[in-house]
Amino acid sequence: MQAPITLIGAPTDIGAGARGASMGPEALRVAGLAAVLQAQGLTVHDRGNLTGPANPWRPPQGGYRHIEEVAAWNHGLHGAVLDELRAGHLPIVLGGDHCLGLGSISAVARHCRERHKKLRVLWLDAHADFNTAALTPSGNLHGMPVALLCGLGPPELTGIGGHTPAIRPQDIRQIGIRSVDAGEKRLVHEHGLEVFDMRTIDEMGMRHTMELALAGVDGDTHLHVSFDVDFLDPEIAPGVGTTVRGGPTYREAQLCMEMIADTGRLASLDVMELNPALDVRNRTAELAVDLVESLFGKSTLMRKQAPTRAT
Numbered sequence: 001m002q003a004p005i006t007l008i009g010a011p012t013d014i015g016a017g018a019r020g021a022s023m024g025p026e027a028l029r030v031a032g033l034a035a036v037l038q039a040q041g042l043t044v045h046d047r048g049n050l051t052g053p054a055n056p057w058r059p060p061q062g063g064y065r066h067i068e069e070v071a072a073w074n075h076g077l078h079g080a081v082l083d084e085l086r087a088g089h090l091p092i093v094l095g096g097d098h099c100l101g102l103g104s105i106s107a108v109a110r111h112c113r114e115r116h117k118k119l120r121v122l123w124l125d126a127h128a129d130f131n132t133a134a135l136t137p138s139g140n141l142h143g144m145p146v147a148l149l150c151g152l153g154p155p156e157l158t159g160i161g162g163h164t165p166a167i168r169p170q171d172i173r174q175i176g177i178r179s180v181d182a183g184e185k186r187l188v189h190e191h192g193l194e195v196f197d198m199r200t201i202d203e204m205g206m207r208h209t210m211e212l213a214l215a216g217v218d219g220d221t222h223l224h225v226s227f228d229v230d231f232l233d234p235e236i237a238p239g240v241g242t243t244v245r246g247g248p249t250y251r252e253a254q255l256c257m258e259m260i261a262d263t264g265r266l267a268s269l270d271v272m273e274l275n276p277a278l279d280v281r282n283r284t285a286e287l288a289v290d291l292v293e294s295l296f297g298k299s300t301l302m303r304k305q306a307p308t309r310a311t
């Protein structure tokens with residue numbers, strides 16, 4: 001039985017370096033997110049948008065921009081995601097910039113601790129988002145959520161959810177990475193994050209990459225996908241604030257989503273960084289919805305069974 005889905009809008013760009021991701025939730029709704037999921041026989045409830053502080057557009061203070069506002073948004077999101085998980089629902093967070101991964105994933109991790117479930121986070125992104133104030137001059141917190149989840153950063157952010165660190169580096173697999181700062185790279189290595197960067201995907205293909213990223217996922221696993229839309233190649237997904245050339249193609253992205261769907265373990269999802277102010281006729285939102293549809297099992301397969309996987 002597929003859990004009922006709850007859509008949670010988090011309309012803010014509080015952690016970003018460009019304004020506009022605050023319009024992401026509505027663009028995803030306009031692109032028909034609820035309808036395509038319902039067409040697959042899923043139950044979908046849209047609980048509307050969370051509210052939080054406005055974006056004051058200040059420079060960094062103590063190395064971080066908008067730390068209080070980021071904490072407020074993430075506390076609100078943490079509570080909303082946790083409520084949905086405890087009710088047996090499958091939350092889809094409509095971002096919003098990727099600093100919101102902190103509130104969402106800290107709630108998922110807390111739920112996994114309460115239910116003694118194994119956590120696997122797939123972080124689909126052009127960036128590792130493993131920065132700290134010491135490493136980044138911008139202070140934009142959307143470049144830091146993975147580091148914050150792993151306990152690196154100020155306590156008012158790392159402590160959201162009451163458990164520091166919220167997750168362990170071995171709980172997460174990063175896919176599609178192609179833009180990492182030098183200092184950030186060092187930190188990623190120090191903490192032993194498993195990264196499937198674009199070179200890996202080029203060399204071994206998306207299929208083998210996903211087999212590795214999903215290895216060990218079993219019936220006890222809560223699988224969370226944090227989908228930063230800048231994961232996709234900007235040729236097909238221009239509507240994001242931090243485009244990086246050389247991302248997955250449409251087919252590679254579809255295969256990625258379909259292989260996640262095949263596990264049957266997807267239990268929560270973030271769709272982040274969609275920026276309608278930079279989009280072209282909402283096509284990036286429509287693409288994101290198309291991919292979410294595949295993530296929930298709409299397959300392009302004409303054959304009855306997938307070929308046996310090489311192990």
Ligand SMILES: [Mn+2]
Pocket residue numbers: 098125126127129142228273
């Ligand atoms: Mn990101």
